[in-house]
Amino acid sequence: MSYQTTIGRPAEAEGIGLHTGARARLRLVPAPADTGIVFRRTDLDNFAIEADGRNVARVSYATSLMKKGVWISTTEHLLAALYSYGIDNVYADLDAIEVPIFDGSAGPFVELLERAGIRKLRRRRKYMKVLRPLEVAEKDRRIGIYPADEFRVRCLVDYPHALVGRQEIELRVGRTTFRHVLAPARTFCFTHEIEPLRAMGLIRGGSLENAIVMTADGIMNGPLRFPDEFGRHKTLDLIGDLALVGRPLLAHVIAHKAGHALHTQLVTRLLADPSLWTETTAAEAGAPLAAPEALPASD
Ligand SMILES: [Zn+2]
Numbered sequence: 001m002s003y004q005t006t007i008g009r010p011a012e013a014e015g016i017g018l019h020t021g022a023r024a025r026l027r028l029v030p031a032p033a034d035t036g037i038v039f040r041r042t043d044l045d046n047f048a049i050e051a052d053g054r055n056v057a058r059v060s061y062a063t064s065l066m067k068k069g070v071w072i073s074t075t076e077h078l079l080a081a082l083y084s085y086g087i088d089n090v091y092a093d094l095d096a097i098e099v100p101i102f103d104g105s106a107g108p109f110v111e112l113l114e115r116a117g118i119r120k121l122r123r124r125r126k127y128m129k130v131l132r133p134l135e136v137a138e139k140d141r142r143i144g145i146y147p148a149d150e151f152r153v154r155c156l157v158d159y160p161h162a163l164v165g166r167q168e169i170e171l172r173v174g175r176t177t178f179r180h181v182l183a184p185a186r187t188f189c190f191t192h193e194i195e196p197l198r199a200m201g202l203i204r205g206g207s208l209e210n211a212i213v214m215t216a217d218g219i220m221n222g223p224l225r226f227p228d229e230f231g232r233h234k235t236l237d238l239i240g241d242l243a244l245v246g247r248p249l250l251a252h253v254i255a256h257k258a259g260h261a262l263h264t265q266l267v268t269r270l271l272a273d274p275s276l277w278t279e280t281t282a283a284e285a286g287a288p289l290a291a292p293e294a295l296p297a298s299d
Pocket residue numbers: 076077187233237
C-alpha cells in the first residue's frame with residue numbers, strides 16, 4: 001500500500017532564471033494531503049498556480065504555466081525532481097516569474113529535496129493507471145503512453161552532431177534512478193541557436209555556467225558529465241512535463257525526438273479523455289515511484 005507524501009521541512013535556494021535572467025528565491029514548503037504540487041508567487045500575494053496540465057501555457061524552449069495572466073516559467077527541472085522523488089504534495093514558493101536554472105541540471109533540486117526530507121502522510125496515493133495507448137506525432141517526432149504496472153520512460157534523441165548523434169535512455173522512474181542517472185545531466189544548446197533565441201527575448205540568463213554549449217563540431221565548455229548527457233537531460237525534461245498529469249503514473253512513456261510541445265500535448269489529451277485511464281490506490285504490482293518507507297524518516 002502506498003501513501004501520499006510531502007517534504008519533511010522547508011528548504012530554499014536562490015538563483016537566476018535562464019530565460020528572464022531575473023533573480024528568484026525558491027522555497028519548498030510542506031503541504032497537506034491532496035494539495036498536489038502548487039506554485040505560489042510570493043511577490044503577488046501568494047497567487048497559486050497548480051502544476052497541472054490545465055495550466056500549461058506556452059511551451060517552446062521551456063514549459064510555462066499560466067493562470068489568470070500570472071506565469072511560472074521553466075518548471076520542468078524542479079517538477080522532474082519532485083515527481084521522481086514521489087513528492088505528491090508541496091508548495092513551491094517563488095518570488096519571481098521563473099524557476100532558477102542553477103547549473104542547468106536537476107542536481108540542485110535533488111539537493112533541496114535531500115535537505116527537506118520526505119514525510120509520509122496518512123492518505124493513500126491516487127495513481128493514474130493508463131488503460132489504453134495514446135500517441136501524439138508531428139513529422140518524425142512522436143510520443144506515446146502505454147499501459148504498464150510501473151512508471152517507465154524511454155527517450156530517444158537524435159541530433160546530427162559528432163558528440164550527440166542517437167542516444168536512448170530507458171528506465172523505471174524513481175528516486176535512485178533520478179538522482180544518479182538523470183539529475184546531473186545539464187541543459188544544452190547549439191551556438192547557432194543562441195542569436196535567434198536572444199532575438200526572441202529568451203536565454204537572457206544563459207551562460208557557460210548553466211548550459212552545455214555545442215559548437216559546430218565540438219563543445220565550448222566541456223567536459224560532459226556523461227557521454228549521453230543530452231539523452232539523459234531530455235529524459236529529465238520529459239519526466240518534468242509528465243508531472244503535469246498531477247498524480248503518479250502507472251504507464252510506459254516512449255518519446256522519440258519529442259520536446260516540450262509534444263510532451264504537454266500528450267498530457268493535455270490524456271487528462272481530457274478519462275476513458276484512457278483509471279484512478280487507483282492500488283499499485284502493488286510494481287512500486288512505481290520512490291517508496292517513502294525506504295527514505296530517511298524526517299518526522
Ligand atoms: Zn531541460
